[in-house]
Amino acid sequence: MPEIVQNFEVNQPSKNVWEFLQNVPEVVNCIPGFSLIAQEGDNKYRGKVSIRLGPIVGSFEGEATIVESDNKKRFAKIEGQGLDRQGGSRASATVTYQIHDSDNGAIVDIVANLKLTGALAQMGRTGIVQDVADQLTKEFTKNLNNKLISAADNLDNKDIELGGEKPEIIKDSDSKTSISQNKNMELSATKLSLKIFLRLLLRLLGLKKKT
Template sequence: MEIRNSFEIPLPPDEAWNVLMDIPRIAPCMPGAALTGQTGDGGYEGQVAVRLGPVALSFKGVAHFIERDAAARRARLKGQGADQKGRGGASGLVTFELSPSGAGTRADITTEVALSGPVAQYGRGTGVIQGVATQLCNQFADNLRALIAAPGAGGTAPDGTPAAPAAAPPAAKPISGFSLILTVLWQSLRRLWSRA
């Protein structure tokens, strides 16, 4: 299935590109995600924890950049992972493109995702998966903006010298899938009521 999302970054496109290419720095901005290492070929190892009601899922996997075009500000990342208790897996291709916007930079994200095994049952409702993905994207964008706004976040100081690097953001908390699904269902009900 294909999922599309976008968000604004309060930096000029070139600076936003540099921030998004710094995977160790921005990984903690993704709810429930943790970067655990790098592979010998430049890939990134990590895990994502999701709680759906009483069921806790923990996916462990690897992601690689398969395209990085700084001039076009476009990148593609391919990843795959499996639940550590053997309840299924996921693979995906994420493409993001940056363009100038009134707020600084607009990031357009397209994700092609495939679920397998028992966990695939959660993917049956495309609208629910799109809604959850939108909530996660919004949380990531909020965390990224907070990281950028933090004192010592990097960039350039007023005198033109490089600013001190920011402290690492705190580790992300596991995703509360139950609350995300409730939010998505509420949004779906609101859309139905507005059509009536």
């Protein structure tokens, strides 16, 4: 049973990487040759995998189950099996991954134990499986980084849209000045009204206002 060990670094916080890896459809979209058919339970999925090992191409259909997931340790274990109906090959795998903090973001450690039967089993003994795993990991890392960066940018844009225009804040000194001006205007208006009222009253009485 070949054991494949991989690790890669992602320039995003480990928390974000862990949360993304819990979204199985998004993860599948990041892996070349993988496609999701259906989710058959909370932790069980059916899908297809097309892979080339040397001159042989295998097209597997099977299922994978998340048998362990630890949010605190950011560790998960997945078991899967599939059948290539055309070539008659079978494959089963147990995959574990764990996420660790790093200076630049997060490091993902992956260990996969594979069991191959049929024509692909002959290729599995030559080291070609390791080469294919290296290439898949490289492509997956690139796609994962792009997805996480895009998600972070969308979140920032939503924050800006929700924020809108900031309300104008009136400083305390400006507020006091405005209140003082309003009071002066009110006093001026009151004096003017009294002056007009007195003039009218004097006219009615036939008197002149003393200067």
